[in-house]
Amino acid sequence: MHMAIRRIAILFCFTWFAFLCVPVTPQFWQELFALNWSEPGYSNLFRLAHYTPRIYPGPDTFLNWAAVAVIAFVIGIAWVLIGREKTGQAELLYYGVRALARYRLAVAIFAYGFLMYHPLLAPYPSLSNLNTAYGDFTRWKLFSLSLGIVPGYQSFLGLVQVICGLLLLYRKTASIGAFIISIYLGNVFMSNLAYEGGETVYSLYLIILSLFVLSYDARRLIDLLILQRPANPNTYQPEFPSHWLRAGRVVLKASFVLVFVLFYALSTREAFAADRYQFPAASGLSGVHGIYNVIEFERNGTAVPYDSVWTGRWRDVVFEKWPTVSIRSSRNVAIDSNNTEHFESDDRLRTYELEGSAGRHYYSYIVDPAKHILTLSNKNPHYKGETLQFVYSQPDESTLILSGNDFNNDNLKVVLKLRNKKYLIEEAKRTGRRGAIRL
Numbered sequence: 001m002h003m004a005i006r007r008i009a010i011l012f013c014f015t016w017f018a019f020l021c022v023p024v025t026p027q028f029w030q031e032l033f034a035l036n037w038s039e040p041g042y043s044n045l046f047r048l049a050h051y052t053p054r055i056y057p058g059p060d061t062f063l064n065w066a067a068v069a070v071i072a073f074v075i076g077i078a079w080v081l082i083g084r085e086k087t088g089q090a091e092l093l094y095y096g097v098r099a100l101a102r103y104r105l106a107v108a109i110f111a112y113g114f115l116m117y118h119p120l121l122a123p124y125p126s127l128s129n130l131n132t133a134y135g136d137f138t139r140w141k142l143f144s145l146s147l148g149i150v151p152g153y154q155s156f157l158g159l160v161q162v163i164c165g166l167l168l169l170y171r172k173t174a175s176i177g178a179f180i181i182s183i184y185l186g187n188v189f190m191s192n193l194a195y196e197g198g199e200t201v202y203s204l205y206l207i208i209l210s211l212f213v214l215s216y217d218a219r220r221l222i223d224l225l226i227l228q229r230p231a232n233p234n235t236y237q238p239e240f241p242s243h244w245l246r247a248g249r250v251v252l253k254a255s256f257v258l259v260f261v262l263f264y265a266l267s268t269r270e271a272f273a274a275d276r277y278q279f280p281a282a283s284g285l286s287g288v289h290g291i292y293n294v295i296e297f298e299r300n301g302t303a304v305p306y307d308s309v310w311t312g313r314w315r316d317v318v319f320e321k322w323p324t325v326s327i328r329s330s331r332n333v334a335i336d337s338n339n340t341e342h343f344e345s346d347d348r349l350r351t352y353e354l355e356g357s358a359g360r361h362y363y364s365y366i367v368d369p370a371k372h373i374l375t376l377s378n379k380n381p382h383y384k385g386e387t388l389q390f391v392y393s394q395p396d397e398s399t400l401i402l403s404g405n406d407f408n409n410d411n412l413k414v415v416l417k418l419r420n421k422k423y424l425i426e427e428a429k430r431t432g433r434r435g436a437i438r439l
Contacts, residue, residue, distance in 0.1 A: 009076075010076075010093065010094070011075070011076035011079050011093070012069075012072050012073050012075075012076035013072075013097070014076075014094070014096075015071070015072035015075045015076055016069055016072035017097045017101055017209075018097055018100060019053055019068045019071065019072060020052075020053060020065075020068065020101075020205070020208075020209070021100040021101055021103075021209070022100065023051050023053075024053070025053050025054050025055065027054045028048075028051050028054075031047060031048075032048065035047065036345070041267045041271070042114070042115075042264055042267035042268045042271060043345075045111065045259070045260065045267075046111045046115070046341070046343060048107075049107045049108050049110070049111035049260075050108070050111065050202070050341070052201070052202060053065075053068050055067040055068065060201045060202065062201060091236055092238070094216075095236065095238050098174075098212070098213060101209045101212050101213050102168045102169070102178075102213055103169075103256065104209060105168055105178070105181070105206060105209040105210055105213060106165045106168040106169055106260070107260055108206050109161045109162075109164055109181060109206075110161075110162065110165045110260050110261060110264060111260075111264070112158075112161060113158045113159075113160075113161030113162040113165055114158065114162060114264055114268040115158065115268055116154050116155065116157050116158030116161065117155050117158030117159055117161075117162060117268070118155070118269050118271070119148070119151035119154040119155055119158075119272070120268060120271060120272055120277045120278070121147075121154065121158075121341070122144045122145070122147035122148040122154060123148050123277065123278045123279065123352070124148050124149065124151065125145050125148055125149060126279065126320055126324075126353045127290070127318050127320055128318045128320065128324070128326035128353060128362070129145060129353065129357070130423055130425075131291055131316070131318055131326075131328070131360075132328075132359050132360055133359055136357060136358040136359035136360075137356060137357055137358075138196065138335065138337065138339070138356035139195040139196045140196050140197050140198070140356050141339075141355065141357055142195070143191065143195040144356075149425060157184075160180070160184065161181070161184070164177040164178075164180050164181040165177070165261075167180075168181075168213070169253070169256075169257070174216075175214050175216060175217040175221070177213075178210045178211070178213035178214040179214055181206075181210050182207055182210040185203055185206050185207045185210060186207060188203045196339070197339055198338070198339035199340060199341075216234075219231075220232065220233075276322065277343075278350065278352035279320075279322055279324075279350060279352065279353060280323060280324060280348075280350050281322070281347060282322060282323055282347050283321065283322065283323075284319060284320055284321055284322050284323045284324070285319065285323070285365075285367050285374070287394070287397070288319045288400060289319055289320065290318070290319060290418050290419065291316060291317070291318045291418075291419050292316060292317045292318070292400060292416035292417060292418055293316055293416070293417050293419050294306070294313075294315060294317065294414060294415070294416060295415050295416070295417045296413070296415035297313055297314055297412070297413075297414055297415075298412065298413040298414075299312070299313075299410055299411070299412055300410055300411050301411070309330075310330075311329060311330040311332070312329060312331060312406070312408075312410070313330065314327050314328070314329050314414060315328040315330075316328050317414075317416055318360075322347070323347070323364055323365050323366070323367070324353060324362060324363065324364055324365070325362075325365055325374075325376060326354075326360040326361065326362045326363070327360060327361050327363070328360045329361070331361070332358075333357075333358040333359060333360065333361060333380070334380065334382035334383070335356065335357065335358050336351060336354055336356070336357075336381060336382065337355070337356065338355050338356075339355065339356060347364065348377070348379065351379055351380075351381075354379055361378060361380065361383070362378070362379045362380060363376035363378055363379060363388065364376070364377050364379050365377070371391070372391055372393060373389065373390070373391055373392075374389070374391075374392050374402070374404075375387065375388075375389050376388040376389070376390070378407075386407045387407060388404065388405065388406050388407055389404045389405060390403060390404035390412075390414075391403050391404055397418075398417060398418040399416065399417055399418070400415075400416040401413070401414070401415050401416070402414045402416070
């Protein structure tokens with residue numbers, strides 16, 4: 001009876017971890033064929049690397065793990081009852097599932113590691129972010145912005161992950177990589193809990209994989225380093241009796257390194273040099289980048305003072321380097337609370353700048369340079385269909401005049417004056433940490 005329970009436990013672990021690592025759910029294959037492979041790049045590989053088994057539709061939850069565990073338990077019992085287990089099969093299954101876990105974990109670590117090494121994951125704050133009150137950000141957005149202002153530190157964290165990923169590719173160093181990455185991921189998991197991040201389930205998923213990889217040598221490490229007694233070395237060697245199995249193993253490993261290490265690293269480097277990733281890639285209206293004070297505001301021909309109780313009165317306006325305008329007013333903002341990684345090739349769908357942020361309404365815009373017309377569309381998914389259209393003019397380099405209709409069909413005339421504002425973070429970068437700063 002004891003042996004049967006042990007065999008069921010072994011087969012349960014094998015099946016459960018196999019389901020966690022191997023994409024068998026329809027959701028993965030649907031996403032795989034939905035990706036745009038005509039433009040290969042790091043975004044497609046990241047989506048594949050971010051796979052977790054989904055039994056239930058919607059956001060990832062721990063219920064998916066429970067469902068997979070039930071399936072694995074049934075398979076383990078059935079396997080033992082039909083007596084298909086052979087002598088020495090447990091060792092081979094353990095080796096196989098550990099290899100799956102090593103490479104599955106390495107894929108995830110490389111996916112995030114190279115994004116952070118070329119600081120893309122948490123970009124430097126936009127001008128609109130720098131002009132948003134601290135209390136208007138969610139916890140997650142504050143964490144992301146805090147990481148974005150120190151790209152050197154972000155690159156260091158990415159380098160640690162890449163090194164750990166490389167250690168996972170070799171059996172002799174896999175436990176070292178798993179030990180380091182389990183500590184690293186523990187901090188990521190706690191950060192997601194503390195800052196209400198969207199990767200709580202996924203980070204715990206990777207922690208479990210790293211602990212499983214580490215468990216192979218855990219007993220020997222405890223004996224040697226803690227209990228200070230002799231530890232038996234690992235002597236198991238997988239057998240590949242046929243030539244094609246040995247050659248296939250080498251080809252698969254070389255292909256993995258080529259795709260998930262070399263190609264992915266070059267793709268992220270190219271993106272860092274040529275694309276803003278989180279922000280729209282296109283350039284905005286020339287010569288208007290900056291923050292503007294609203295010195296005059298007319299609604300339907302009537303001047304509206306700055307301290308007006310009408311929530312539609314603009315306070316200030318930011319024109320980004322890309323085609324985004326953000327407007328601060330007393331009008332409430334329904335926060336776009338998305339806090340998970342997503343990649344969009346369409347500039348209009350790149351919404352990182354407004355996610356987790358209140359206090360400003362963000363608009364993408366289209367320019368008709370011949371007619372001097374700006375057409376603004378609210379980027380927040382809570383305000384779909386909200387459109388404003390203005391005729392713009394620039395009497396001088398620091399003044400911008402907008403005349404047109406808002407989403408309520410009110411006629412507006414807005415005079416904007418460029419503000420010569422300095423930022424502590426920018427001045428600190430310019431003068432160095434020990435230099436004097438003047439604002």
